[in-house]
Amino acid sequence: MIQYLFLIGCILLLIGAIAALLIRPVKQALFFVVVINVLALVVNLIFALMRLIALPAVTDLFPVFPDNASLFRADGLALFFLLVITAVAVPTIISAYTYLQHYLHKEASVRSFLTSFSLLLLSTQVVVFVNHSILFLVFWELMTLTAYLGMLLEKEKEEVQKGSFVYFATMHMATFILYIFFFLLHDHFGSWLFSDYHLSLTTGTIFYLVCGFGFLGFGIKAGFMPMHFWLPWAHPIAPAPLSAFLSGVIIKTGIYGIFRVIEFCSPLPVWMGIAILVLSVFSAIFGVWYALAQHDIKKLLAYHSIENIGIIGIGIGLGVLGVTYSVQSLVWLGFGGALFHIFNHAIFKTLLFLGSGVICNNCHTRDIEKMGGIVHHASWFVALFLIGSIAISGIPPLNGFMSEFLIYKGFFNASASLGNYFPLLMLLLAVGLAFVGGLALVCFTKINSIMFLGTERSKLQSFIVSRSEYTALGILASLCILFGIYPQSLLGIISSVITFNHAGIILQPYKMFTHWEFLTVIFACVLLTIVCMILWKKFNTQQRISQAWGCGYTPLTPRMQYTASSYADEINSISSHMLHLEKDVTAPKTLFPQQSHFISHSDDFSEKKFIAPIYRYIINKIDTFELLSRTDIRFYITFMLIMAIIYGGIAIVWPH
Amino acid sequence: MAALIFQELLPFLFILGISPLLVGLINKQKALLSGRRGAPIRQPYYDLFRLSRKETIYASTASFISRLAPVVSFSAILVAGFMLPIGYMRPLLSFSGDIIVFAYLLGLARFFQILGAMDIGSSFEGMGAAREAAFAVFAEPIYFFTIGSLAFVSGYTSLYEVYLSIHLDNPSSLVFIIVSSISAFFLMVTECSRMPIDDPSTHLELTMIHEVMILDNSGIDLFLYQYSSYIKIMIYGIFEVLFFNPFSLQNQWLGFFLFVMLLLLLTTVVAWVETMTARLKIKSIPQYLLFATAIGILNLLIYTFVR
Numbered sequence: 001m002i003q004y005l006f007l008i009g010c011i012l013l014l015i016g017a018i019a020a021l022l023i024r025p026v027k028q029a030l031f032f033v034v035v036i037n038v039l040a041l042v043v044n045l046i047f048a049l050m051r052l053i054a055l056p057a058v059t060d061l062f063p064v065f066p067d068n069a070s071l072f073r074a075d076g077l078a079l080f081f082l083l084v085i086t087a088v089a090v091p092t093i094i095s096a097y098t099y100l101q102h103y104l105h106k107e108a109s110v111r112s113f114l115t116s117f118s119l120l121l122l123s124t125q126v127v128v129f130v131n132h133s134i135l136f137l138v139f140w141e142l143m144t145l146t147a148y149l150g151m152l153l154e155k156e157k158e159e160v161q162k163g164s165f166v167y168f169a170t171m172h173m174a175t176f177i178l179y180i181f182f183f184l185l186h187d188h189f190g191s192w193l194f195s196d197y198h199l200s201l202t203t204g205t206i207f208y209l210v211c212g213f214g215f216l217g218f219g220i221k222a223g224f225m226p227m228h229f230w231l232p233w234a235h236p237i238a239p240a241p242l243s244a245f246l247s248g249v250i251i252k253t254g255i256y257g258i259f260r261v262i263e264f265c266s267p268l269p270v271w272m273g274i275a276i277l278v279l280s281v282f283s284a285i286f287g288v289w290y291a292l293a294q295h296d297i298k299k300l301l302a303y304h305s306i307e308n309i310g311i312i313g314i315g316i317g318l319g320v321l322g323v324t325y326s327v328q329s330l331v332w333l334g335f336g337g338a339l340f341h342i343f344n345h346a347i348f349k350t351l352l353f354l355g356s357g358v359i360c361n362n363c364h365t366r367d368i369e370k371m372g373g374i375v376h377h378a379s380w381f382v383a384l385f386l387i388g389s390i391a392i393s394g395i396p397p398l399n400g401f402m403s404e405f406l407i408y409k410g411f412f413n414a415s416a417s418l419g420n421y422f423p424l425l426m427l428l429l430a431v432g433l434a435f436v437g438g439l440a441l442v443c444f445t446k447i448n449s450i451m452f453l454g455t456e457r458s459k460l461q462s463f464i465v466s467r468s469e470y471t472a473l474g475i476l477a478s479l480c481i482l483f484g485i486y487p488q489s490l491l492g493i494i495s496s497v498i499t500f501n502h503a504g505i506i507l508q509p510y511k512m513f514t515h516w517e518f519l520t521v522i523f524a525c526v527l528l529t530i531v532c533m534i535l536w537k538k539f540n541t542q543q544r545i546s547q548a549w550g551c552g553y554t555p556l557t558p559r560m561q562y563t564a565s566s567y568a569d570e571i572n573s574i575s576s577h578m579l580h581l582e583k584d585v586t587a588p589k590t591l592f593p594q595q596s597h598f599i600s601h602s603d604d605f606s607e608k609k610f611i612a613p614i615y616r617y618i619i620n621k622i623d624t625f626e627l628l629s630r631t632d633i634r635f636y637i638t639f640m641l642i643m644a645i646i647y648g649g650i651a652i653v654w655p656h
Numbered sequence: 657m658a659a660l661i662f663q664e665l666l667p668f669l670f671i672l673g674i675s676p677l678l679v680g681l682i683n684k685q686k687a688l689l690s691g692r693r694g695a696p697i698r699q700p701y702y703d704l705f706r707l708s709r710k711e712t713i714y715a716s717t718a719s720f721i722s723r724l725a726p727v728v729s730f731s732a733i734l735v736a737g738f739m740l741p742i743g744y745m746r747p748l749l750s751f752s753g754d755i756i757v758f759a760y761l762l763g764l765a766r767f768f769q770i771l772g773a774m775d776i777g778s779s780f781e782g783m784g785a786a787r788e789a790a791f792a793v794f795a796e797p798i799y800f801f802t803i804g805s806l807a808f809v810s811g812y813t814s815l816y817e818v819y820l821s822i823h824l825d826n827p828s829s830l831v832f833i834i835v836s837s838i839s840a841f842f843l844m845v846t847e848c849s850r851m852p853i854d855d856p857s858t859h860l861e862l863t864m865i866h867e868v869m870i871l872d873n874s875g876i877d878l879f880l881y882q883y884s885s886y887i888k889i890m891i892y893g894i895f896e897v898l899f900f901n902p903f904s905l906q907n908q909w910l911g912f913f914l915f916v917m918l919l920l921l922l923t924t925v926v927a928w929v930e931t932m933t934a935r936l937k938i939k940s941i942p943q944y945l946l947f948a949t950a951i952g953i954l955n956l957l958i959y960t961f962v963r
Contacts, residue, residue, distance in 0.1 A: 375719040395764045408756045416811040423808045431800045438793035445770040454777025518751040529731035548715035548776045549872050562782025570790035
């Protein structure tokens with residue numbers, strides 16, 4: 001029975017994709033697709049959970065689809081990613097139901113969005129099971145393309161065209177790099193199957209080449225700095241459910257790829273672990289620092305994805321070091337922290353992106369400087385968004401803290417068990433992570449207080465949050481709380497995933513790393529104190545409502561409130577050179593102030609210094625090839641013939 | 657048995673009971689040093705009692721955040737306090753990895769305090785919150801360079817074990833501890849909003865950090881904020897004092913006695929520093945904090961290579 005579960009799920013998704021085009025009217029199609037997708041995802045979620053729970057007992061790979069063990073295989077890692085994908089996709093599709101209601105007047109766009117989103121869900125779930133390079137590339141490409149088509153929901157807007165093109169072009173560059181990656185692997189091993197790839201340092205240059213191309217290709221997808229530049233372009237313009245899925249899942253497939261590259265290599269060299277660690281810390285710190293300078297809510301969240309990818313990378317780096325030095329506990333803490341953070345980030349980032357979709361649809365802007373006072377319209381919504389914000393800032397008692405806690409434990413473990421220069425390195429990394437936590441706290445207090453608190457900066461008639469949106473956000477928020485207070489539920493699964501995927505690692509009971517119950521006790525203490533105090537406040541005091549204290553100044557207006565720029569200025573002004581923060585200020589000077597204005601804008605370092613010059617260089621050079629672009633078709637046929645001859649020649653000469 | 661019960665009750669006594677007294681002592685000594693008679697040492701208790709009986713006024717722009725923030729911030733700080741070993745006795749909550757939980761619980765308190773301040777929508781509170789947030793970012797690394805580096809050097813990850821691992825017999829470790837304690841003093845000054853970072857007794861909103869954040873809180877909310885700021889001083893005071901741990905391993909009670917004496921000495925030092933220095937310009941506070949971080953790094957480098 002369980003053999004067929006995943007197949008059923010995939011077929012249901014396909015039916016959804018086709019139904020989106022056929023059923024009339026579009027409103028019914030929307031309802032049908034949402035229902036059938038939720039059904040399919042729940043089936044796949046059950047499949048993932050059943051397999052994961054059975055994981056410690058099985059010794060062999062089991063087929064995903066019946067009677068086919070070589071092209072698709074379900075190992076621990078793939079099943080864990082399926083769990084992440086389905087857990088995120090269910091709330092996403094539920095909230096998409098309301099989100100798309102706003103676009104029902106554009107029938108064709110909605111239909112195309114629904115089809116591509118269903119196919120996106122399908123290809124993302126299949127891609128993690130693929131064991132064959134060519135098939136992997138096919139599904140990888142399908143994933144990229146359907147996400148691109150989904151982004152075009154509002155294709156008449158210029159920013160959408162531009163942002164989606166940046167995504168499209170960057171992803172194709174990444175795929176091109178992956179072509180080379182798989183070509184090299186096939187050339188060396190003579191097989192297309194992932195399970196046949198076993199690189200070691202003795203294989204010479206090929207090792208470095210494969211690692212380099214693999215990390216580059218998958219790193220672009222994951223959004224490591226400095227390959228992150230497409231994220232702040234693609235996220236703001238994508239429809240909220242898609243940007244939630246993009247950030248929650250699709251960039252994680254890059255991480256999935258990196259896990260696979262690491263699996264191909266054994267033994268792992270030390271430099272690889274250290275390189276991943278350094279790159280990741282760099283991503284984490286600068287990701288959050290850039291986020292601090294943004295006013296666009298979705299762009300800000302996109303930069304936070306880069307930060308969190310950095311944190312996941314730190315975990316992977318620690319795990320690699322653990323494998324290199326064969327320190328079992330470090331492997332567990334590193335990879336375990338990374339996997340747990342993948343899950344957690346998927347949960348809270350989806351919550352935040354779906355929340356931002358609700359906000360954008362109600363306020364008709366993405367600029368947080370124009371919002372404010374939303375809490376007086378929808379306090380439950382604000383509470384849910386706040387849960388996501390606390391979780392992403394890595395603050396207890398929510399799930400974001402738990403995975404960071406594992407990674408911190410990994411630092412301590414590495415320094416104790418590796419010795420040498422490692423204590424110093426690990427301390428610096430720990431300080432880096434603490435710094436990231438501090439900046440994330442500033443950033444999320446910023447967006448919560450500017451968007452929700454205080455008074456309205458521009459008039460807000462009503463703030464409607466539909467039932468489906470509340471359901472989606474509620475599911476995600478309760479998962480944040482569940483895995484914060486009771487992380488043991490997932491840690492057991494993660495433990496068996498690591499054991500399954502790393503031969504030679506003995507199953508480590510997660511209990512041995514800390515007294516998890518103590519954490520629960522501490523959070524229970526905090527919660528208990530909070531409840532006691534609230535009760536005491538309720539019964540013991542008189543309350544009165546009055547005007548805010550203006551320090552003697554009475555005509556306060558909403559425009560006098562602190563803004564996002566002024567709130568973050570204390571930190572941003574220190575690093576304005578690094579951030580390319582540009583301020584255009586005309587301050588009032590005379591007694592009778594003239595017109596004054598303030599505009600601030602932050603450019604991306606890697607985009608401005610790294611990508612744009614290369615792009616300009618290519619654009620300039622491409623002109624020299626102008627003689628190749630003829631109007632006559634015979635020229636093109638000649639070119640094709642020439643290329644075919646060149647390829648054929650190479651194929652004959654190639655040593656085999 | 658009696659000794660055991662005493663040990664269990666000690667954290668409650670220190671964190672909840674004596675923390676206002678510590679502030680009273682600091683204020684009294686400050687007054688004496690500047691030639692005034694000053695308020696009685698018991699004054700913070702009177703203040704707390706008075707606040708707890710007053711009416712609570714909420715701004716018309718305030719939401720549920722304002723009502724929740726003082727409670728969350730108080731609870732988080734209180735529970736964090738129970739993780740510290742008082743007089744080198746095993747704290748109520750102690751497990752491997754608690755130095756991280758400790759730092760992040762204080763982060764939770766800060767998160768809600770900032771939100772509570774921003775909830776009013778007044779630019780005064782906004783200013784205080786922005787400053788608090790910015791300086792916290794620079795203060796966070798100091799924590800990891802002091803107690804964190806001790807943890808990395810000793811290999812323990814619970815506050816209790818880390819502090820027990822300190823030995824003053826080895827000269828390089830002595831230097832390490834002394835310099836770390838200086839960094840920790842900077843941290844205490846920042847986190848507790850004392851001079852030269854913040855002037856707790858100023859009356860001009862533009863120059864304040866902590867006080868301006870709670871400008872719109874009154875009655876029971878102000879009580880919670882004040883109380884938690886007293887507890888915070890106690891926490892960071894203990895944090896600082898525990899660095900000097902020469903006798904504890906031989907005799908717990910002697911260690912405890914010394915601990916209390918050092919805590920009293922610390923109040924004198926704080927009062928003296930507050931009398932002697934002026935408040936820093938807001939713009940130069942990050943430099944001050946980065947200086948503390950820098951000496952932490954240098955210190956650690958020295959320790960790593962001398963050892």
